[in-house]
Amino acid sequence: MSKNIVLCGVGGQGTILASKLISGAAMNKGIPVKSAETIGMAQRGGSVFSHLRLGDDVDCPMIASGSADIIIGFEPGETVRMLPYLKKGGQVIVSSRPVMPVTAALAGSNYNGSEMLDYIRNKVEKVIVIDTEKACKELGSAKIVNLLLLGAAVNSGALGLDDEDIRKVIRTKIPEKFHELNFKALEYAKNAAINILI
């Protein structure tokens, strides 16, 4: 049984670390992992993605459209861009905070992501929207968007990994001084996700 995961966002948002944590957690459980991600010029504010595939029967690290079990979106517009990858009944986790492209600012556009979130809610059944801006303020750090989204993803069940799997990999891959903050973010996301599901 394989799991296909898409992470997406804007260069510099921390998609790569989130991808590393999922890979690490799966590897700890003996699940083979293959992944591919954007490196290079697009990292400078362009659209970036990671494809992540967990399981034995995987040849190619890239995912076909209509086959992702879950999309973890760091930005509403980028999540919509990746939606064609989602399979029927797939899960979407998305941060509500938009990142305005310079092109939009120049054009005087008021891009705020709400149109994107509406589209996702409209077309996808299983959606969890995390207000990461609010969460970051409440938790006192702007650097935990990836953990918030990861927490919600774990809680959705779509990753096939549990909370302890992620905590274990955080303990080994992230400097100790950040552990408490990261665990707090996971906890926060869990509650936020529950609130939305109700």
Place this chain on the structure above:
Amino acid sequence: MHQEFLMGNEAIAMGAIAAGVNLVAGYPGTPSTEVLETVAKHRPQDTYVEWSINEKTAMEVGAGAAYTGARVMVTMKQVGLNVATDPLMSLEYIGVKGGMVVLVADDPGPISSQTEQDTRHFSRFSKLPCFDPSTVQEAYEMVQDAFEYSEKYRTPVFLRSTTRVSHGYASINVKDEGEYKHNKPEGFIKDTKRWVIFPKLSYQSHINIEARNVELSKDFSSYPKNLLLNVEGSAFPKKGIATGGFNYTYVSEALKSVGDVRLLKVSTPHPFPEELAVRFLTGLDEVVCIEELDPVIERELIYIAGKYQLPVKVYGKLTLDVKNSGENTLDSVMGNLTKFLGVKPPENAALTEADMAEMPELPVRPPVLCAGCPHRASFYAVKQAMKGKKTLFAGDIGCYTMGNAMPLDMVDTCLCMGAGLGIAQGVDHIEPDTSCFAFVGDSTFFAAAIPGVINAVYNQADMTLIVLDNSTTAMTGHQPHPGTGQTMMGDVVNKVSIEKILKGIGLEFVETVNPLDYKKSVETVKAAAALPGVKAIIFKSPCIAIVKSDKCLSVDHEKCINCRKCIREIGCPALIIRDDKVVIDDSLCTGCGLCSQICPTGAIGGDCHE
């Protein structure tokens, strides 16, 4: 053996270490950079690693080491191979003593490159053997195979990777340290008949090379990573698929949903495993070739079908059945194969076609200079200083190519590493009334720009050189270079001074300015542009990704008149519009202060941070 989760480039590096590599030299370039970095990080004590100043030098350093019997790897991206062509084409005739692997990473798409060139062609052109891995595990094993073949045939060999192999990750089996090979170089032994290239030697070598490649083609027909998968009871007994490199994984993934077909996987595109290919083609009516970049496998199969008079039709890029440019995807390959086999593709997407049609217009995100990037300030200063004048702004390769984006619009040309210098001179000689500028980064300056400066001085050009010195090789992930005073061996060495080089060449006007001082920058550009001859300004300010700032500015909305000059003129990603007002995104701003210096009402200031 144990398991590790490695990036393809890391796997190549660890494979080279396991093969007992003694020296690794290269020049950074996406998607190849991490190979050398990983060797540097994990190198055994007796392994020497360097970032050379360019690929030509790396190739020559590698050649010298291989002459001693050392095992050598030289790393570069595909366009870097163009720079290294001169030594490599001659080295083909000279050959090597120690194993020499030339790692070249190709970039289908292209995602981060100027060209979509195919190193498999280059291996044919240079008559050198080429290995083309399809997975991270294969990359790890193939680099070790490549060293063996290199020594067996006394020739440099290519290991050609592509972005998705180089930058893909997988959990793979790797050797324990106890299983590593150790290679002790014999040393350079003088022999002018062997190491000095002369026409007579080249003629004799050419004869040997042609004979060797016939032998290699036979040898490769039984190389275990060249695969011929015959399928008993296939639903498509008269059809076959030929592929190689990363595309093999697309094909094998796609075949899971369409059924098994006879398949040829080519892991050594040159010399082509002809005997194996004949066995593949025999009995087939139709073959489709799935590959990226150029139709290399396709042309070989057409040639072989002709040579052996096999009645088989070959489809692919040449017949326009497979796209002939850009990257393949699992979807595009699925499309190629379902069409070829006449089957229906599986459908299981959450979005229907109607849903796709309703998709809102997506934000366009061309890559841009980071918020706070000093290059933005440098470009803006030149732009303001030269307003209203007839100008040429020749750009170059690096982060600063993104100075072309609106609203800066400060890159009129970009060709290849160091070309801006020559282009500025060429335009100047034909249009003397144009004020010609060449922009070059610090790493590119050392790699490729110095001859251009000397040429300009010698040939009396009128031009201004702008060196954008952020004290690193930023675009490829911050590698050290001669101006940084650090080496990949961890040594701290004397910094090579760009200013002294320029003065040594004979430039009289060489000014170093902090580009974040807007007023002084504009004045310096005006002064330089007014002088005849070759002038240089070094805009020196560190890359914001290295020297992290805890500063952040904000907009005082009492003073802001919402004229949006800041957004319209400098295009910093931290300047955004929220509720119809200009605000500064505190997660991006570095407090560089450029916007505050151009704000007409002094509304931007402060030093807020989290």
